[in-house]
Amino acid sequence: MTNASITLAVPSQKGRPALELFRVRHIPDSVESRPSSAVVAEPTSINPPGSKRYYFLLMAPAILVLAFISIYPFFWMIYMSLHDVDIGKVEWNNFANYLKLPSDTRFIMGWALLVQYSAMCLFLQIVIGVFLAVALNGSRFEKVLVTTLLMPMMMAPLVAGMVWYFLYNGTFGWYHWLLQSLGILGPKSILASANTAMIGIVLVDVWQWTPLITLITLAGLKRVPQDQLEANMVDGASPVRNFMSVTLPNLYPVLLIAIMLRFMDNFRFTDSILVLTGGGPGNATKILPVYLFEVSFKFFKLGRGAAIAFILLIVTIILGMLLVRVFERGQPKKG
């Protein structure tokens, strides 16, 4: 509450701020705690000068734990990324871990595949999720249906991956049978060929997380001003026109949040891909986090892994900054 201001209740016009009467400036504590000549004494029992120390004390345990599991590892990661790290051996290697990366095709491909994977997931999830929300909104069975849609989200991604691996199986998988019967797929499983494996893992993510987009959109739809829609309709706008010019712009902020959240999660979680394809066939689904997992915990090249992890982390942090900014715009509430 640094710059509270009292404004006249004049409805502000577009672009022009409302008329400001007073501006209350924030007075730093150091000023407050000085003996003042004012007649009325500060009620010292409520805000004694030492109160900040009390709050910092409450904060300390959480901050200390976080520092131990976040800052300390971060510096360790930088240290590791500059060394050859093996069991019982840590050797400086003149940035070799980083210098090798640009010529590492799997690293470059990892980024490309990560972007491709995220884009495919997001596109399908947004299209299906928003349509589903519009279809569900105000339906008689909305509550029951939404509860049903929640089920995949509660599932461990690993278990989801296992179940889908079973369904996709080329000899006894029901989904494989279905795809074959519909004439979409030959006898080869969807995960077994490099052309279709990416679609296979995308479908699992779509299955598990489209409902989240639907839920977010439903929450957004409840806030679309009904009177605008009705006024438009009275003026003769078609439902499609109404959706495009009133509903969608109102959904835009929540959709942005949904997109950012799913995008980050595609960076964060790889459990189901590890089970479904392990990055294969060939390297067709080796998105960067999967490659990183392989380098670090299959071949135990922890130094190299740390270098990749560092770059991945930096990119995520930049994305996170954008995300936080989007969040703050979504919530005009001060905090």
Added chain:
Amino acid sequence: MASREVIEYETGVSKAFNVFAAVFIAFYVVWTVLPIFIMFMSSFKDLLEAFKLPEVGDWAGVKVFFEFTPTTKHYYELFANLGFSTYLFNSLVAAGGSAVVSVVLGSMCAYSLSRIDFRGKKDLFFWIISTRMAPVVAVMVPLYWIFRELELVGTLPGLILAYTTFNLPFAIWILKGFFDNVPYAIEEAQMVDGATRLQAFRAILPLVAPGIGAFVVLCILFAWNDYLFAAIIGSGGAKTLPAATRELVQPQNIQWGQIMAAGVVTTLPMMFLGLVIRKYLVTGLTMGAVKE
């Protein structure tokens, strides 16, 4: 359902849309439920029966899916011979432990962050949230090294600490929003009546209790469903349900019946918990950005 007058026009187009929407919803519900249903059914089938498929294109043959004699042997096998009771216990302790640690420390921190202002608060806040956003694999590389030096790999305390890396920032971020909604005047009134600051803090806790409860559950859910940390940090002595389920995949011989049974054991409690905290679910899953 709140009753509300909405102008509705029955035109040919909107009728067609409604029919299409209904069909779409029906399809989508089937698509959502089917994998879970097949998992559930397969966990009660003998392996040979679970593998039965009709000929390609033989749509009437789908009925073989329902032709089986139910058996609970996979569940029996899991708990009697494969030590899943230990893994269930590990999962409970690791998820519950990290949830409690995160929410207790997190609520103290969130409360303070909500009540005071200081230079660098925004940076601190951003640091907290970026810890949560970090890719699990990237965090794990240095964490694994540190934990190995401290001999925390393969222990439950190690796993609890690992889960705290994403649960604690989550708890702080979400709970701060809750404390922001509690007016400071309530504590002020308490303190005017002679309560100490700590007593005032305790006095407002009941106001946020439902939220705190819901987020304990969400933290449990996140930790319970994790696989990567469990596979690497917990490997050996602290195997949780997902990690143990993964290990049922042997190169020569995949125990599908047991895998499906383990999937049901892992999934059912979380679905139940999800229903319990339904009201807070969207808020939690969107990190507080969307409220229903």
